Every structure is written in structure tokens, then in C-alpha cells.
Amino acid sequence: MIQNPLDILDKYFGYSAFREGQQRVIDQVLQGDDSLCVMPTGGGKSVCYQVPALAMDGTVLVISPLISLMKDQVDALHQLGIPAAYINSTLSSEEYFGTMDNALEGKYKLLYVAPERLDSESFLNQLQKMTIPLIAIDEAHCISQWGHDFRPSYRNIHRIFDYLNNRPIILALTATATPEVQDDICQQLHIPPVSRVVTGFERSNLIFSVVKAQNRDQFVKEYTRKNKNEAGIIYAATRKAVEQVYLLLEKNGIPVAKYHAGLPDYERQQQQDRFIMEDARVMVATNAFGMGIDKSNIRYVIHYQMPKNMESYYQEAGRAGRDGLDSDCYLLFSSQDVLTQRFLIEQSPDPSRVSNEIKKMQVMVDYCHTEGCLQKHIIKYFGEDDVEDCGRCGNCTDTREQFDVTVDTQKVLSCVIRMGQRFGKTMVAQVLTGSRNKKLKELNFDELSTYGLMKGRNAKDVADFIEFLISKNYLQVESGPYPTIFVSEDGKDVLLGKVKVWRKGEMVTTVVAKDDP
Numbered sequence: 001m002i003q004n005p006l007d008i009l010d011k012y013f014g015y016s017a018f019r020e021g022q023q024r025v026i027d028q029v030l031q032g033d034d035s036l037c038v039m040p041t042g043g044g045k046s047v048c049y050q051v052p053a054l055a056m057d058g059t060v061l062v063i064s065p066l067i068s069l070m071k072d073q074v075d076a077l078h079q080l081g082i083p084a085a086y087i088n089s090t091l092s093s094e095e096y097f098g099t100m101d102n103a104l105e106g107k108y109k110l111l112y113v114a115p116e117r118l119d120s121e122s123f124l125n126q127l128q129k130m131t132i133p134l135i136a137i138d139e140a141h142c143i144s145q146w147g148h149d150f151r152p153s154y155r156n157i158h159r160i161f162d163y164l165n166n167r168p169i170i171l172a173l174t175a176t177a178t179p180e181v182q183d184d185i186c187q188q189l190h191i192p193p194v195s196r197v198v199t200g201f202e203r204s205n206l207i208f209s210v211v212k213a214q215n216r217d218q219f220v221k222e223y224t225r226k227n228k229n230e231a232g233i234i235y236a237a238t239r240k241a242v243e244q245v246y247l248l249l250e251k252n253g254i255p256v257a258k259y260h261a262g263l264p265d266y267e268r269q270q271q272q273d274r275f276i277m278e279d280a281r282v283m284v285a286t287n288a289f290g291m292g293i294d295k296s297n298i299r300y301v302i303h304y305q306m307p308k309n310m311e312s313y314y315q316e317a318g319r320a321g322r323d324g325l326d327s328d329c330y331l332l333f334s335s336q337d338v339l340t341q342r343f344l345i346e347q348s349p350d351p352s353r354v355s356n357e358i359k360k361m362q363v364m365v366d367y368c369h370t371e372g373c374l375q376k377h378i379i380k381y382f383g384e385d386d387v388e389d390c391g392r393c394g395n396c397t398d399t400r401e402q403f404d405v406t407v408d409t410q411k412v413l414s415c416v417i418r419m420g421q422r423f424g425k426t427m428v429a430q431v432l433t434g435s436r437n438k439k440l441k442e443l444n445f446d447e448l449s450t451y452g453l454m455k456g457r458n459a460k461d462v463a464d465f466i467e468f469l470i471s472k473n474y475l476q477v478e479s480g481p482y483p484t485i486f487v488s489e490d491g492k493d494v495l496l497g498k499v500k501v502w503r504k505g506e507m508v509t510t511v512v513a514k515d516d517p
């Protein structure tokens with residue numbers, strides 16, 4: 001009964017062409033290959049299993065943890081004339097049995113279920129009586145402990161196979177999986193690595209910039225004033241910071257709304273409505289804001305502080321420019337942010353996740369210090385290869401002169417080695433600047449030949465320079481409760497004088513209005 005997928009796309013969804021990646025995933029599924037599809041939110045993952053569902057006999061089982069979105073998805077399918085249903089804890093027992101009866105009669109093309117359902121023996125027994133050609137596993141990163149949203153029930157997915165007579169094809173889908181998490185998903189679901197399709201992470205209308213060592217309040221004040229007719233979101237890491245930025249902008253006469261988990265439900269709703277209805281142009285919020293917000297004309301997203309990982313950053317910044325028009329994504333960075341995020345991560349109720357979270361945070365710190373293309377840095381992180389420089393971001397358009405910092409680099413690297421490669425950047429910076437800290441004396445670091453080699457320099461600037469060397473991969477971080485740094489193979493080449501290191505001078509970002517020519 002397999003029909004041409006493009007005809008199905010046109011007939012049911014009204015689209016004339018597949019997007020990048022969709023065609024390949026659908027071809028793989030229809031050939032019977034298990035696959036992993038990694039595409040950003042809004043990239044069009046649903047079509048990758050909905051089109052095959054219409055081309056295959058039987059009912060496609062969709063496993064999704066997003067109970068609140070299941071009804072919307074099923075309603076949308078009904079609108080398109082596609083028979084579908086969902087089973088989750090919101091159904092009454094009458095509704096559940098009614099749905100199951102229909103499912104057993106093969107009335108649905110798609111059946112959405114929450115992963116917890118797979119813990120139930122009786123449900124799995126019912127599946128045995130159905131024809132299931134394909135299992136689509138949405139939010140597949142939940143299967144991995146290395147992902148940012150591990151769900152133990154996802155580990156039971158493989159149990160389905162013990163109950164089914166014919167093994168269905170597996171299609172795992174996610175928007176946020178690092179190459180490490182992708183490997184883990186493939187391994188656990190026995191998906192061959194060649195069947196991985198990673199695409200669509202580039203957003204060619206987003207202009208990324210990192211602003212360092214500048215007064216953040218001044219920046220947001222000036223930016224919102226110059227762009228007062230544009231809608232934008234300012235994300236801050238804590239409720240306190242949200243309140244502070246909110247007051248700052250309000251005092252400056254900017255129509256502003258705020259959103260964080262500390263506000264009562266009705267007020268959150270009210271503030272959100274003000275932003276959607278454009279009564280307030282600017283929304284200042286914690287990461288609690290944004291899920292399910294469908295506002296396409298957001299012209300800028302400013303992160304007032306560094307977020308905790310790249311997954312969160314790209315999701316939040318990606319709320320800008322949904323309408324395809326050029327939009328700004330600024331990240332305002334201060335080294336204090338690293339301490340704030342570390343503190344928040346260490347409050348995690350699950351201590352076993354702390355070192356993984358800190359490793360993920362380091363990727364954000366590298367992003368803030370890289371002098372390479374920012375968009376490329378992000379896309380590569382999500383595992384897409386063959387990426388070109390974007391030519392638009394703050395780094396690609398940066399024309400500052402470069403300075404040869406090879407000698408300074410050699411000083412830092414040799415100091416790291418002399419200290420036994422067992423300490424963090426703050427301590428290394430203290431040794432280099434000749435700090436009188438008692439601990440250094442106890443460890444006899446004041447006797448090292450590199451002690452005070454950068455005397456007269458500010459320890460904070462040296463620590464910043466070390467971050468730059470980490471982002472360039474001359475130094476690497478061994479994460480743990482106390483992250484330590486060590487010299488990489490690339491770093492050894494610098495010590496041997498085989499390569500030179502260049503750095504650009506201090507950057508000052510000037511704020512311009514988005515509608516300036």
C-alpha cells in the first residue's frame with residue numbers, strides 16, 4: 001500500500017516539497033531501516049513519522065513524554081483528516097478502554113502514548129494484538145543519562161519487542177542531542193550510526209554576538225531604548241536578576257513584562273498576555289518562559305547572563321526571528337556567570353548529574369570565549385558537520401587587529417605543567433601573577449620558575465586569557481567537583497614553538513537600532 005511520500009505530503013499536509021533531511025529519514029523508514037533524526041524544534045520532525053504512517057499498513061505508535069502537547073497533536077491530525085488518538089493519564093478509564101478498542105480494530109493511523117504506559121504489562125499485551133509497523137520515539141534524548149532530561153521509563157522501550165510478533169522499525173527523534181547523546185541513543189536502541197540524520201540547525205536569519213566586559217545594565221538600557229518598537233526577550237539566570245532588569249527598564253520608560261516561577265499563576269499569565277498582545281514590547285524572564293509561545297516577530301533575544309548549557313541557549317535564542325527576518329541574539333558574559341551557574345548546578349537534586357552538567361556548561365564558556373564563527377560553534381556542537389562560517393555573527397564581522405600572544409600562551413602552559421596539571425584556572429592565574437595567597441606558599445608554588453611571570457597583570461585578566469586558551473583547545477578541562485586544566489596536544493605544539501597563537505584586542509560592542517540602514 002506504500003504510496004509516494006511526496007504525494008502524501010501534498011495531499012494531507014498541503015506542502016509541495018520536503019525540507020532538508022525529511023526525505024532521507026522517510027526513505028530510510030520506508031526501506032525498513034531504524035533511524036535517528038536530529039532536527040531543531042520547528043524543523044519538521046513530525047512529518048518524518050506522520051507521512052510513513054499514511055504510507056504503511058497498521059498503526060504507528062508514537063512515544064512522547066509531552067502529555068500536554070499530545071491532545072494538540074492529535075487534534076491537528078484530525079483537522080488534516082488523519083485518524084489518530086492518544087493514551088495518557090488524563091484519560092478517564094472509559095475513554096481509555098474506548099480508545100484501546102478502536103486501536104485494536106486498527107482504526108488509527110497514529111497512536112500517541114506516554115512512556116510510563118510501557119511499564120504496564122496489560123498495555124503491552126494489548127499491543128501484541130495490533131499491527132505496528134513503526135515506533136516513533138519523540139524526545140529520544142530522554143533515554144540517555146547524558147541528555148538533559150533523562151526519563152527512566154524510556155529505558156523500558158525495548159521491552160515492547162518482547163511482546164510484538166513482528167519487530168517494528170524504530171525512528172528516534174530529538175531536537176537536542178549532542179554527538180555523545182546521539183551515540184548513546186543509537187547504542188541503546190541498536191540504531192546503526194550510518195542511519196543518523198542531523199540537519200537544519202542553521203538559522204540563517206539569526207545574528208549571534210557575545211558581549212564581554214561591558215556594563216550589562218547599560219547595554220540593555222541602550223539596546224531596548226534604541227529598538228523600542230521591536231519585540232524582544234531578555235533572559236536572566238535567576239528570579240532576582242529578572243526583577244532587577246525589569247525595574248531598570250520600567251524606570252527607563254520601556255513597556256516591559258516579567259515572568260518567573262516565583263510569580264503567582266494569574267500574574268504570569270497576565271504578563272505573558274501583555275507581551276503577546278504587544279502591550280509590553282520586552283519580556284524579562286527566567287528560562288521558565290517560552291515553551292509553547294508562538295510569537296513569530298521576536299526581533300531579539302538577549303541573555304543577560306550566560307545560560308547553563310548550549311541546549312538551553314539555542315532553544316531560548318532560537319525564539320527570535322521565527323518569521324525569517326533578521327534578528328539579534330546577544331549573550332552578555334561576565335566571568336561571575338560561571339560561578340552563578342556552577343552554584344545552580346550544584347543545587348541539583350541528583351548529585352550524580354553534576355559533573356556532566358558542569359561539562360556541558362564548559363561548552364557555553366567556550367562559546368563565550370571563542371573568536372571563531374559563533375553559529376558554527378553551535379551547529380557543530382549539535383553534531384552537524386560541513387558547516388561554513390556564517391559571515392554575520394559578531395565574530396565573523398569583527399575586524400579588530402590580531403596580536404601575537406604566543407609568548408604569553410607559553411608562559412601559561414608551562415605554569416600549568418609545573419603545577420602538575422592538577423589545579424584550576426584561578427590558582428594558575430594566581431601563581432602567574434605572583435599572588436601572596438597562603439595556599440600557594442603551602443604548596444611551594446612561590447618557588448616555581450613561573451611564579452610571578454605575569455606580575456603586574458590582573459589575575460582576573462589572566463584567568464580570562466586561560467578561558468580563551470581553553471576555547472582554542474590549547475588547554476583542556478578535566479571536569480569534576482573542582483575542574484582542573486591540563487595542556488592538550490595542540491598546546492604542546494605551542495610549547496615546542498611549532499604554532500603561533502593570535503588574539504584579537506578588547507571588543508566593544510556598540511548598540512544600533514535594528515531599523516538603522
Ligand code: ADP
Pocket residue numbers: 015016017018019022039040041042043044045046047
Ligand atoms: P518539530 O516537531 O521538529 O518541532 P514540526 O513537525 O511541528 O516540528 O513542524 C514545524 C512546522 O513546520 C509545522 O507547522 C509543520 O507543518 C511545518 N512543516 C513541516 N514540514 C514541512 C515542509 N516540508 N514544508 C513546509 N512546512 C513544513
